[in-house]
Amino acid sequence: MRLLTINRRARSAAIGGGAAAICAAAAAVVAVLSGGPGGAVGSSASAGLGHAAPVAASGATGATGGVTGHASGGTGPGATGRAADPVSLTGETTRLIVPDVIASVPGGVSPADLARLRRLTGVRAVLAIDGARITVNGAALNVLAAPAAALRPWTPPATAADAAVWSAFADGDLITTAKAARSAELVAGSSYPAAAGVRTRLTVGAAALLPIAGVDAIIDQARGRALGLVRGLAVLVNAPGTSPVTLVSRVQAALGARATVIRLVPAAVSTSLPVDAAPSAARPSSYLQLFRESAARYCPGLSWTVLAAIGQIESADGTNVGPSTAGALGPMQFLPSTWRIWGTDGFGDTGAPDIMNPFDAVPSAARMLCADGAADGAAGGGQRLRAAIFDYNHATWYVDEVLTLAAEYAGESA
Numbered sequence: 001m002r003l004l005t006i007n008r009r010a011r012s013a014a015i016g017g018g019a020a021a022i023c024a025a026a027a028a029v030v031a032v033l034s035g036g037p038g039g040a041v042g043s044s045a046s047a048g049l050g051h052a053a054p055v056a057a058s059g060a061t062g063a064t065g066g067v068t069g070h071a072s073g074g075t076g077p078g079a080t081g082r083a084a085d086p087v088s089l090t091g092e093t094t095r096l097i098v099p100d101v102i103a104s105v106p107g108g109v110s111p112a113d114l115a116r117l118r119r120l121t122g123v124r125a126v127l128a129i130d131g132a133r134i135t136v137n138g139a140a141l142n143v144l145a146a147p148a149a150a151l152r153p154w155t156p157p158a159t160a161a162d163a164a165v166w167s168a169f170a171d172g173d174l175i176t177t178a179k180a181a182r183s184a185e186l187v188a189g190s191s192y193p194a195a196a197g198v199r200t201r202l203t204v205g206a207a208a209l210l211p212i213a214g215v216d217a218i219i220d221q222a223r224g225r226a227l228g229l230v231r232g233l234a235v236l237v238n239a240p241g242t243s244p245v246t247l248v249s250r251v252q253a254a255l256g257a258r259a260t261v262i263r264l265v266p267a268a269v270s271t272s273l274p275v276d277a278a279p280s281a282a283r284p285s286s287y288l289q290l291f292r293e294s295a296a297r298y299c300p301g302l303s304w305t306v307l308a309a310i311g312q313i314e315s316a317d318g319t320n321v322g323p324s325t326a327g328a329l330g331p332m333q334f335l336p337s338t339w340r341i342w343g344t345d346g347f348g349d350t351g352a353p354d355i356m357n358p359f360d361a362v363p364s365a366a367r368m369l370c371a372d373g374a375a376d377g378a379a380g381g382g383q384r385l386r387a388a389i390f391d392y393n394h395a396t397w398y399v400d401e402v403l404t405l406a407a408e409y410a411g412e413s414a
Contacts, residue, residue: 099127099154099236099237099238099264099265100237100238100239100240100242100244100247100263100264100265101236101237101239101244101247101248101251101261101262101263101264102234102235102236102237102261102262102264103234103235103237103251103252103255103259103260103261103262104233104234104235104259104260105232105255105256105258105259106258108230108231108232108233109128109232109233109234109235110232113235113254113255114126114128114235116254116255117235117237117251117254117255120239120247120250120251120254121242121250122239122240122241122242122247122397123237123238123239123242124238124239124240124241124397125153125237125238126235126236126237126238127146127150127151127154127235127236128146128232128234128235129144129145129146129151129233129234129235129236130144130145130146130221130224130225130229130230130231130232130233131143131144131145131215131224131229131230131233131234132196132197132228132229132230132233134194134195134196134227134229135194135195135196136174136184136186136192136193136194136202136204136217137184137185137186137192137193137194138184138193139180139183139184139185141176141180141184141216141217142214142215142216142217143174143196143215143216143217143218143219143224143229144210144215144217144218144219144233145218145219145220145221145223145224145225145229146218146221147220147221147222148166148169148170148220151218152166154236155208155209155210155218159208159209159210160316162206162208164206165205165206165208167205168203168205168206169205169218169219169220170220171203171205172203172219172220172222172223173202173203173204173205173206173219174202174203174204174205174217174218174219175204175205175206175207175208175210175217175218175219176204176206176207176208176216176217177207177208177209177210177215177216177217178207179216180207180216180217181204181207186204187204188204188205188206188207189203189204189205190203190204191203191204192204194227196227196228196229197227197228197229198226198227198228200227202219237251239397240397240398240400240401240404241395241396241397241400244263244264244265245263247263248261248262248263265404273303273305273306273403273406273407273410275295275301275302275303275304276292276295276296276304280293283347283348283359284347284359287308287311287317287318287358288308290358290359290362291304291305291307291308291311291362292304293347294307294346294362294363294365294366295307295366297347297363297366298344298346298363298366298367298370299366299367299369299370299374299375300375301370301374301375301376302366302369302370302374302375303406303410305406305407305409305410306369306374306385306389306402306403306406307362307365307366307369308405308406308409309401309402309403309405309406309409310332310365310389310392310402311331311332311362311365312405313398313401313402313405314331314332314333315330315331315332315333317331318331318358321356329355329356330355330356330357330358330361331356331358331361331362332358332361332362332364332365334355334361334364334365336355338368339353339355339364341368342364342365342367342368343355343360343364344360344363344364344367345360346359346360346362346363346364347359347363365392368391368392369388369389369392370388372384372387372388372391373385373387373388374388374389385403386399386403389402389403
């Protein structure tokens, strides 16, 4: 059974955490490469993206979104040796990743820079991005470019799961934010004059939530380079098991004193999350409702945002239901052995609990988390909640990633 995925809206917070809430300080990183003043290390700032360079512009060419970090085993439903298997969307391997730091180096991020960053303790993924300020239909737009397989894991879940967006992206179309489309009077499916390193026409493919606040559009890397976007403009770094403050210092040391490094997530992950006290009588019709109702009915005191974050990280809200490399199945990625203990008929369903049915799987996850103390919320400094998430998947970075994404959902629903 399929449910509608969580529908999310863009946020304008400067420091927010989560894939959809990267701060507008990214623009300060871009300013370094385009000759403008650089932002302070670890600070946030606001500036415009550099203008597109000529097509022959030099710079780094590498980009990666691969994730190979391993958890330390475990017996929870997601204990597959890592947080979750890659989500297979139209043949691509994608993962939900929360970028922790963005950095730039004058002249562009080089393959050697990327190699040094990947070797840093705790780093699970890096992504080099191209970009520039270009003109489309007479309006200036801040555009980033990377290959779909690398960029897609870093986009907000609603965007990552939208096959139509990525089909248009693969065709070389421009994917804009809804705000940019309105301000530039752009209509999906139409083409417009564009001025970058070259003058051409660009087709607007769709409007979607994008990974960096202050960025108006994304485009495939090959198309972006044909347009003359600045290569190796910046790099995103994900290291969920490392203190963001420590990560900033490590990235700064790896890239050198001339680099600009900006933290994108809070210094401390919060366990103070919203709780829905009263369940409704209606059967959920979307994953958002399912997470809310499952928390309220099957684990009163548990924040629905924790279920939402786990559901998104484990299966992209039922997009990838396994089996994982360890045999985990369903939208909440239970191992069959764990399912035999916690499998639950939810929301009035009858018969044997179905590991593939979200109306059974999400309540079952809520029950397991509840038994581990997740309903105690922030009690004891939030350690019971952290321990419950850790039991779901035995990795500290997984706990931090769940809580960071949960905080993002909480902010978006406020």
